[in-house]
Amino acid sequence: MLVKEIKELRSLIKAWKREGLSVGYVPTMGALHEGHESLIKRAVEENDKVVVSVFVNPTQFGPNEDFDSYPRNINKDLELCINACAAIVFNPEPSEMYYGDKSTSVSVSGLTSVLCGAKRPGHFDGVCLVVSKFLNIVTPDKAYFGEKDAQQVAVIKRMVRDLNIDVEIVACPIIREEDGLAKSSRNTYLSKDERKAALVLSRSLEIAKDALRKGERNANNINNSIKEVLNSEPLAKIDYVEIVDSDSLKSVEIIERNVLIPIAVYIGKTRLIDNFTFEI
Ligand code: PAF
Numbered sequence: 001m002l003v004k005e006i007k008e009l010r011s012l013i014k015a016w017k018r019e020g021l022s023v024g025y026v027p028t029m030g031a032l033h034e035g036h037e038s039l040i041k042r043a044v045e046e047n048d049k050v051v052v053s054v055f056v057n058p059t060q061f062g063p064n065e066d067f068d069s070y071p072r073n074i075n076k077d078l079e080l081c082i083n084a085c086a087a088i089v090f091n092p093e094p095s096e097m098y099y100g101d102k103s104t105s106v107s108v109s110g111l112t113s114v115l116c117g118a119k120r121p122g123h124f125d126g127v128c129l130v131v132s133k134f135l136n137i138v139t140p141d142k143a144y145f146g147e148k149d150a151q152q153v154a155v156i157k158r159m160v161r162d163l164n165i166d167v168e169i170v171a172c173p174i175i176r177e178e179d180g181l182a183k184s185s186r187n188t189y190l191s192k193d194e195r196k197a198a199l200v201l202s203r204s205l206e207i208a209k210d211a212l213r214k215g216e217r218n219a220n221n222i223n224n225s226i227k228e229v230l231n232s233e234p235l236a237k238i239d240y241v242e243i244v245d246s247d248s249l250k251s252v253e254i255i256e257r258n259v260l261i262p263i264a265v266y267i268g269k270t271r272l273i274d275n276f277t278f279e280i
Helices: 006-018 034-046 074-083 115-119 123-138 147-162 185-189 192-197 199-213 219-231
Strands: 023-028 049-054 088-090 142-146 168-172 236-241 259-267 270-278
Touching (some): 023 034, 023 123, 034 049, 034 142, 034 168, 074 088, 115 123, 115 259, 147 259, 192 199, 199 259, 219 236
Parallel strands (some): 023 142, 049 088, 142 168
Antiparallel strands (some): 236 259, 259 270
């Protein structure tokens, strides 16, 4: 069922709650793919009812980013959600979500000043604002996020903890194409040659995984080996390669605890991200 208005969504969810039903929630910006589908299916398995929001959130895009060109196809998204057994697809207009004179911001410090937060100023403020609004509207028992956006998961978990929002945040594994490319709505921007070149992201991380499995613990060496692979691809331009503590997201020199290895790489004009966590 497609719902456009907050008032209607709230009354449907209240009726479920009166019946004692649990609610799962999957926030998305649409252009749904198998990665989103896996989140929805997991939510359906673990909850009585599932709400998926489809909303290209203007407040998380920078002035020179792809808000206008971000892929939108609500009919296709609706079909995927129905097939995955979501009960409601919430697809509000920006005017339904944001008051013209909105004066409240939601900002998580520290965790947002590194990685994508450093490269995309204001991005996580926009994400936190919209996600906290959606959590207040949907009041889910559990909300599902993909680990491809590992920093987003860490930031949302911190926001939920700090604001005592009564929801469990469930992080779900990255879903990949058969050849290893992490599924992303932005993969649709890639030309045939760029699509081939984009494989360099997962390939560089596999090399790092291999070195870690063989016992390499010097973060600089791992970082260099990833960069070497990325630099071997003429269509790739590194935005960042980092080795960070998986809780604090602070850079590490020697790998002694669980680390997150996130990378952001431009393939032509398209910025792609990927990562893995190495557990000790
Ligand atoms: O990960 C995304 O698609 C977005 O950042 C989210 C969580 C739906 C908020 O707009």
